[in-house]
Amino acid sequence: MIEWEQDAPRWRQIADVLRQRIADGTYPPRTRVPSLVQLTAEFGVASVTAQKALRALREQGWTYTEQGLGSFVSPRRADDETPPARPS
Numbered sequence: 001m002i003e004w005e006q007d008a009p010r011w012r013q014i015a016d017v018l019r020q021r022i023a024d025g026t027y028p029p030r031t032r033v034p035s036l037v038q039l040t041a042e043f044g045v046a047s048v049t050a051q052k053a054l055r056a057l058r059e060q061g062w063t064y065t066e067q068g069l070g071s072f073v074s075p076r077r078a079d080d081e082t083p084p085a086r087p088s
Helices: 010-023 036-043 047-059
Strands: 063-066 070-073
Touching: 010 036, 010 047, 036 047, 047 063, 047 070
Parallel strands: none
Antiparallel strands: 063 070
16 A cells, blocks of 8 residues: 655646656566556545556556556657657
C-alpha cells in the first residue's frame, strides 16, 4: 500500500508510481500495465480513481490502449526523456 501525500490527488500519485515503473523498466515497452481491477486492489482506491490515473498516462503518451486487451506501455527510445507517441 502507498503512503498518500495529502496535497496531491490520489489518481495523480498512482500515475506517478506507474510512470516511475515504466521509466525504471518494471513495465518494459509494449507490455501490459496492471488492469483497473489490479490497480484498485494494489492501491486500495475506487475504480474511478485508478481509471483516471490510466487515462492520464494514455493522454501523456506513456501508454496506449488496445480495445478489449488493456493498456500497454508505449515504445520509447532509450535516450528520449519525452513521452512517446502512440505506436502505429
